[in-house]
Amino acid sequence: MLMNLFKFKGGVKPPTNKTQSVGLPIAVAPLPSRLVVPLHQSIGGTPRPVVQAGDHVLKGQLIGEADGWISSAVHAPTSGTVLEVAMHVQPHPSGLDALCVVIEPDGKDEWIPREPVDYRSLSPEAVRERLQQAGVVGLGGAVFPTHGKLTASRTVPMEELVINGAECEPFITCDDLLMRERAEEVVRGVGIFRDLLQPKKVLIGIEDNKPEAVAAMQAAVKAVGEDFAVIAVPTLYPAGGAKQLIRVLTGKEVPASKRSTDLGVQCFNVATAYTAWRAIAHGEPVVSRLVTVTGNVGEPRNYDVLIGTPMDEVLALANPKADTDGIVMGGPMMGFLVPEATVPVVKATNCLIAHSPALFPPKPVEMPCIRCGSCAQACPHELQPFEMYWFSRAKNFGKTQEYHIFDCIECGCCSFVCPSRIPLVQYFRFAKSEIWAREREKKAADTAKDRFEFKQFREEREKAEKAEKLAKAAAAQAAKKAAEAAAAAATAESGVAAEAAAPEATPAPTVDAAQAAKKAAIEAAMARAKAQREAAQAKNTDNLTPDQQREVAAIEARRTTAGTPDAEKTE
Structure with a gap:
């Protein structure tokens, strides 16, 4: 066509x-001789192992179920015995380990029952x-x-x-x-x-x-x-x-x-x-x-x-x-x-x-960048590799992101044409890994901060709830005492009110319990003060000389004068 x-x-x-x-x-x-099947072989979540050491598996049997929607299942490549589910080196530039299912083939290569379907009959x-x-x-x-x-x-x-x-x-x-x-x-x-x-x-x-x-x-x-x-x-x-x-x-x-x-x-x-x-x-x-x-x-x-x-x-x-x-x-x-x-x-x-060294001879020593622009001309994503190189080398990762380093597909065109033999892609991979590492650290720090702040919030909330409970309990106790005092005052006055009330009279207005209790307390205080003054009257004042009588009269006058403000305050 x-x-x-x-x-x-x-x-x-x-x-x-x-x-x-x-x-x-x-x-x-x-x-x-044996199969080492990594569970994480695709973008997305790591499949969960569903077999363990000693299990016998068939070819095509599920050994790792998908973890979420963007994940993909993993299956046994042949029939045999699972030797272990353990960490093994994976084919990755980092050389890091990954969780793998190790299978010893039994030589039969026996399939699971296969179920072909007509996909047109399915949703x-x-x-x-x-x-x-x-x-x-x-x-x-x-x-x-x-x-x-x-x-x-x-x-x-x-x-x-x-x-x-x-x-x-x-x-x-x-x-x-x-x-x-x-x-x-x-x-x-x-x-x-x-x-x-x-x-x-x-x-x-x-x-x-x-x-x-x-x-x-x-x-x-x-x-x-x-x-x-x-x-x-x-x-x-x-x-x-x-x-x-x-x-x-x-x-x-x-x-x-x-x-x-x-x-x-x-x-x-x-x-x-x-x-x-x-x-x-x-x-x-x-x-x-x-x-x-x-x-x-x-x-x-x-x-x-x-x-x-x-x-x-x-x-x-x-x-x-x-x-x-x-x-x-x-x-x-x-x-x-x-x-x-x-x-x-x-x-x-x-x-x-x-x-081999003959097929891939060692690259010449890296030379300084001459800013010729060849890398930019070869880049299929229209990036500026020489700028990304300078900032990657200086570890100024913020600037590399401004030059869209994550748009780089690491195709190697820039390294291929570089006259200074600079391994540009390696610098870009380094910068990306550092940015990802810092993002992970920042995310972990933010998560820890959120946990700490929530803990503080929870403790303050618990303190406030406890104080509120104590306040409610104190208020309830005070209300109970006030009610008891009001009841006592109402009982004392009920007899007087009954005698004074005419048969055709309208009901007396309700007296506030707290006000009645206060009034009763004031009257009791005045009674006690009066008793104390009477108890303080001078004794053995008979047969006094005129000078002594004048002295007693002066004392009484001073006492009366000193007691007047207290009485006013009491009322």
Whole structure:
């Protein structure tokens, strides 16, 4: 099909090194000595183990259930005995451990009962759930759970479904061989995605250096009776990036702040479509994947390898040469040296390259940046790598974010063209990891602060509640005493009120109990004062001399004068 294609900015053309591994058909790798299956093999939550040491498992049996919606199940790659569920080194640049299920194969390779279904008889939600339970993830490298991408936007109609068969990274040919040999199943898997998303067009993009794959896919589309467009796109790295391929086929540029579905486009890898079809139509969860074994080997080839197979056992199938000193997982542009040769194959493992000094000579010594701008011209995301480099090197991570460092896909184009041989991608990875680490620390500190403040709030609230209870109790006690005093005063006055009241008189107004109690207390105080004055009267005043009588009279006068204010205050 002829159609107008678009271009994306930047890109490079490194040596492809693909012809070495496409001369032989796909082979099935033999059962390994043991399988180490990491539970966390995709973006999202870490699946929870559902087996333990000593359990016997069958091929395809669930060993790790999905933890949340953005998570994907993990299954036993073959039948055998679970040796342990423990931490083992994972194939990651960090070399950190991950929780793994270790299985000793029994050699029978016995499957669980498989339940093929006609997906057209299921609801879209049921199809997505089956894909999640089958462990289907993006096999182009991103390993995002596929079911999470199969829900169209509610506000933007789905215009194009893009199927990625570009495979632009040097050395990697597993998708090429998959399309050559299993094209019909790929097309049927694309049909599942089409029926779930309901796009107006389905575009299958394949780089034009794979003419056999293009022809095979065109023939399969015709045989199945679909109207998918199989399009050969120019060979330019990284044309296999999702945003770049969408740009080439549709002309739409996906901003960094948006997803492709916001523009009415969704993109899947051809291997993802194949595994989706196997999961639905054959009831087979993802327990293996195609892996290109190439590099410093005598017999490069593509193998169907069980997930969890040690990489050194896979590499041994291709007869590595004597000077092999490591294994690169992925391609030379975006791949990395695995920390140990025994780390397992995972769902993201599309290529194993035998590393040697002859094939990958040591890079020259890093020279100072001359600000030539070559990196910016090659960047497919139109970033400014030299600015990000300076701020990453100075550990000014705030400025790196101002230059959109997280838009970098680490394709390696900038490092490839740098005349100073600066490993720019390594600086960017360092900056990203530091920013993530600081964000985690900040989040932990904020969480601790929130807990502390809530503890203080709870203690203050408990103190206030206790004080309120005490106040209520004191008020109740005071009210009780006032009521008792009022009752006593009312009893004392009831007799007088009864005598004074005429038969036809109206009822006397009610006297406030607190006022009556106060009045009674005042009267009692006045009585006590009067008694005290009478008790203080002078005694033995008979037979006094005139001088003594005058002295007594003066004292009495002073006493009377001194007592008058007290009496006024009392009343």
